[in-house]
Amino acid sequence: MIFGLPVISVAIWLPILFGILVLATGDDKNAPLARLLALVGSVLGFLVTLPLYTSFDTTTSNMQFVELHDWINRFNIHYYLGVDGISMLFILLNSFFTVIVVLAGWKVIEKRVAQYMAAFLVMSGVVNGVFAALDSILFYVFWEAMLIPMFIIIGVWGGPNRIYATMKFFLYTLLGSLLMLVALIYLYNLSGGSFAILDFHRVAIPMTAQILIFIAFFFAFAVKVPMFPVHTWLPDAHVEAPTGGSVVLAAIMLKVGAYGFLRFSMPITPDASHKMAGFMIALSLIAIVYIGLVALMQSDMKKLVAYSSISHMGFVTLGLFIFNAYGLEGALLQMLSHGFVAGALFLCIGVLYDRMHSRKIADYGGVANKMPVFAAFFMLFAMANSGLPGTSAFVGEFMVLMGAIKVNFWYAFAAGSTLVFGAAYTLWMYKRVIFGAVTNHHVAELTDINAREILIMSILAIFVLGMGVYPLPFAEILHTSVNDLLVHVAQSKLPL
Amino acid sequence: MNLMANLIPVAAEIFLLVMVCFILIVDLLLAKSSKIYTYLLVQLTLLGCSLITVGTHENGVYYAFHGMYVDDLMSDVLKMLSYLGISMMLVYSRQYLMLRGLFTGEFLVLALFSLLGMNVMISANHFLTLYLGLELLSLSLYAMVALQRDSAIATEAAMKYFVLGALASGLLLYGMSMLYGATGSLELGVISHALQQGVQNKPLLAFGLVFILSGLAFKLGVVPFHMWVPDVYHGAPTAMTMLIGSVPKLAAFAFTARILVEGLQSLVTDWSGMLIVLAIASMALGNLSAIAQTNLKRMFAYSTITHMGFMLLGFISGGIEGYGSAMFYTVVYMIMSLGAFGMIMMLSRAGFEADTLNDFKGLNQRSPWLAFMMMLLMLSMAGIPPTVGFYAKFSVLNAIVQTGHTWLAVVAVMFSLIGAFYYLRIIKLMYFDAPESHVPIVVESDTGLLITLNGAGVLILGLMPGTLMSICAVSVQQSLLLH
Known part of the structure; x- marks a missing residue:
């Protein structure tokens, strides 16, 4: 409670409203008027989340800012909200990106x-x-409700093939969600009548059930991440979405999948997670290497960044399923950083698209x-996307690699290849778009970015550099919760 | 037992019958242009009925006429919802019927007769009363479908409905007579008791059960007894489709619950096995066929088949969770389908039926508010939170998982996924496509208000579903399970 107001509910x-x-x-x-109201709403929406950061207690892994009210008594479902170190930063990131x-x-x-x-x-x-819900049905309601605005955004304001893309997006994600719903109901009955996520963390589950639950969760979360081979909706959705939609997809939507693994799969089914870790790591490495190569071949800038996102999210899932502190913290930092970097890259492409109405590199x-000013910003974000030291992306990738090398040298070796591929596809795109002689009269007519665009880019640039040079303020928030999660995941939950 | 004790449980039905006769006579005296007074009288009758039903409600279960009739919480709740449903149906269809010259005294009187039939079905505790109520409902509906005499397609639908409905009634009667032969009674309580004692003639009982289930399946419109549903929904004037597709489902729920749960509870392993087949077949065929439809009414017909199949899953699960969730599902389905058919009627105008998918193209540009309401209704039908349709599916799934049939829950959600496609397609047409027609949409203030309440209701019930869920669960508990 800040000033007598429940912070999360307000957020x-x-x-x-x-x-x-x-x-x-x-x-x-x-x-x-609509624009002005939206700006006021989004800025206020961001400001109200700030107390989460300023009043956050980094010494405990317990849930903070907890709100607990009755909601549907018949099924013991509560309006139960709270954040810990894992979820808090994402609420800030999300509210920030709305502005x-x-x-x-x-x-x-x-x-x-x-x-x-x-x-x-x-x-x-x-x-x-989604990030704050501690009751699984409340989580599910937010999780599904999230699809509706995105469905409309892509379908109404998207590109030529938007309807195919948005239908694919919705049905793909719904497939996973529905299986998760059955898993949640199963857990409700197993836990003796509670839908609280924290109760699910404690309940003992036999191995077969754990594996099945893990698979159900896997479908829900892997589609959102997205992991290879269920990633095919993302390039379609990204390419067809308007700039804002792409930014939100990359910066926020992809994070809820990984968050789901952290909040549901790993703590609820730790034994299955360990058992399936090899499978998850394999899929992550395929995403990193194979999708990285796919990105290299793209002729469409948005598609290229979309594939690069999948590849980077492969890093995140790799970090999660090697089960050590470096990996986990690295994965979380990578999620945050990827939010800024991919969001910024989509904005840059949006800037070009608004002027030229083309996304083709050629x-x-x-x-x-x-556009010299624009080229400078674009350069920074392209470098960050390739994981250059000093940018935010380096911190996360470095930590995940450190974690991976402790487990198996070859994991780290394969994952490390992304530093080469990432640099290759990003910088090659950058070179073809930005450098050289002016190729045609459309480019010759371009005007540089205006004050509003400079403002947006500068804010993002500050975060990308700031997080790269001094990641401690982010890392220390994660620290306690991550360690607690690791302890929890290390314990078997098989019934005695 | 004195007369008054017999009459109090049926007070609402008696009032309804008296008023129907009164309205029938008053309507003869009114000029064609002043049918609005008949309409208002009908609405007042519905109000009166609900006051009587609330006024005569007492906790507990009361039997009248030597156990032929029962008054309990479930029947009162379902009756109140039926009044509400009929009243909404009349508001939605007034303008539509006026433009087609069907807004006659006969329509209104038949609507009330069908309501009387539903009330009798809801409260029946005896095969004869059940059958009486069912026939009163069905005959009124046949006549209503045929009201549009000059339309070949409506007449054909009425004919199909009548022939297949009569066949179903025959199956049902045959099954009832066999059960009578096996147990020696037509009263549900006595049958239940006799079955618990054990019945000598097993084959007779088995045949009776199968015939009864087939009859029920016909009336519910579940696969493989669904053939009449698409044709009747499509052919009937939309107002009648709305009536057929919404409120009687409540009576059908009560009917199924009374027969299967109160009467044949001891045969639960037999009938729930059969219901699993019916439910899965309905969800599969309904969802897959709905995708192929271009006519909205036919699409909703297949969607009804699916929804009824899903509702049966609640019966399969059993117990307060199962039957309560089935009741909740039925109530939610009624609310959603009223809104959906209401929307078709609002977009229709004189000489034009907005009943194909293309008529919904670009609705967001023609009327953003109506498009938004339709989106809420479609999301609810697809079972996407935060609409109430999600909780209907959720409570049924919860009941299934509780009984250990987790595989059945997975099958059900996979078919829901297929179903989501054709509901989303309507949202796609409304929001993403350009309109084909730019004729302004004229919405009367009363229907406009009602569709707003209906759409908002789907959302608000979705945010606060607890009360309605509890009402359903409590009424099932007090009425079906305490015997």
Whole structure:
């Protein structure tokens, strides 16, 4: 409670409330009002999450800012919210990116502005709910509700093939979610009538059931991460989504999958997690190496960054399933960093797309001559995407590699290849787009980024550099919770 | 037992019958242009019925007419919901029927007769009363489908409905007579008692059970007894489709619950095995066929088949969780289908039926509010939270998992996934496609308010589903399980 207000509830419901207000402004005649309201809502939404950081107690792994109210008594379902070191930073990241997305869509979105802004605000609140829910049904409700605004965003404001992409996105993710629902109900009956996630952490489960539950969770979370081979929706969704949608997908949506592994799969089914670790690591390494090579071949910038995201998320899942502190903390830092870097890259591509209406690398060349400021920012984010020391991405990747090498040298060897591939595909794209002589008259007509775009880029650049040079403020929040999780996962939960 | 004690449990039905006769006569005296007074009278009758049902409610289970009729919490709750459903149906369909010249006294009176039939079914405790109620309901519905005399397709639908409905009634009666032969009674309580004691003639009992289940399956419209559903839904005027597809499902639930749970509880292992086959077949065929439909009413017909199949899963699970979830599912389904058919009628206008998928194209540009309400209803039908449809599915799944049939829950969610596709397709048409027609949508203030309440209700019940869930569970517990 801060100033007598439940912080997490406010962080969830304030953006949703503003979303409804924005929606109420109606058609595009009131677009300026809708934009303004959306900006106020998103900034306020971000400000209210700050107490989570400032009042956070880094010495305990218990849930903090807990809110517990009755909700559906018949099934013992509670309105149960709280954060620990694992989830807290993601709420901040999500609320922060909502501001960025509202700013990024300020001029570009011209049709149905109110609905666009409202969808992002509602989604921001719902995603905060996903990270803060401690009751599994509450979690599930937020988890599914998250799909609806994204479905609309891609389908209405997306590119030419948007309908195929958004349907694929929705049905793919729903497949996993429904299996998870059955697993949750099964756990409810096993735990003697509680849906609280923390109760699930304690309940003893036989091995066969653990494996089946793990598989159900795997479908739900692996689709969201996305892991190879269920990643195919992501390039489609990314390419067709509007810039804001891509940013949210990359920065936030991909994180909820990995978060699910941390909050559900690993602590609820630790024995199955250990047993399936080889499988998970194999899939992660395939994602890192194979998808990295796929990224190299892309001619579409958005697709390239999308594949690069899958490859980087492979690092995250690798970090999770090697079960040591370096790996886990590295994975979490990598998630945060990837949020900033991939979000920034999609914004950069959005900047180009708004001017040229093309994402094809071949349509560009010599952009630096016309957009020097933009080229500098793009350079920074491209370097970060290749994991250059001094940028945020390096910290996470380095830690995951350290963790992996402790377990098996070849894991680290295979994962390390991403440093080569990542640099290759990112810098090669950068070279083709930015450097060289001006290739065509469209590029010659480009104008450099304006003050609003510089503001957005600068904020992201500060985070990318800041986290790279001094990651401690982030790492120390994770520390206690990660160690506690590792202790928990190391204990067998098989019934005696 | 004195007369008054017999009459109190049926007070609402008696009032309803008297009012129907009164309205029938009053309507003759009214000019064609002032049918609105008949309509208001009908709404007042519904209000009166609900007041009487609430007023005569007492805790406990009361029998009237030597055990032929029962008044308990479940029947009162279902009756109240039926009044609400019929009242909503009338509001939704008033404008639609007026434009087609079908807003006549006969329609209103038949609607009330069907309600009377439902009430009798809901409260029946004897095969004869069950059958009486069922026939009163069915005959009213046949006549209502045929009201649009000059439409070949409506007449054909009425004919199909009548022939297949009569066949189903025949199956049901045959099964009842066999059970009578096996147990020596038509009263559910006595049958249940006789079955517990053990029955000599096993083959007779088995045949009776199969015939009864087939009859029930016909009336519920589950596979393989579903053939009439798409044709009737498609052919009937939308207002009648709405009536057929919504409120009678409550009566059908009560009917199934009374026969299977109160009467044939000792045969639970036999009938639940058969129901598993019916449920899975319905979910499979309903969902897969719905994808192929271009007509919205046909699509909803297949979706009904699916939903009824899902509801049966609750019966398979048994116990307060199972039957309670089946009841909750049925109630939620009624609310959703009222809204969905209401939306078709609102988009229709004189001489134009908005009953194909393409008519919903670009609805968001023509009327964002209606599109938003339809989106809520479709998400609810697909079972996506935070709408109430999710909790309906959730409670049924919970009941199944509790009985250990986790595999059945997995099968059910996989078919729900397929089902989600065609509901999403409607959202896609409304939000992502360009409209085919730009005729302004005229919404009367009363229907506009009602669709708002209906859509918002789906959302609000989704945020706060606890109360309705508990009401269903408690009424099932007090009515079915305490005997």
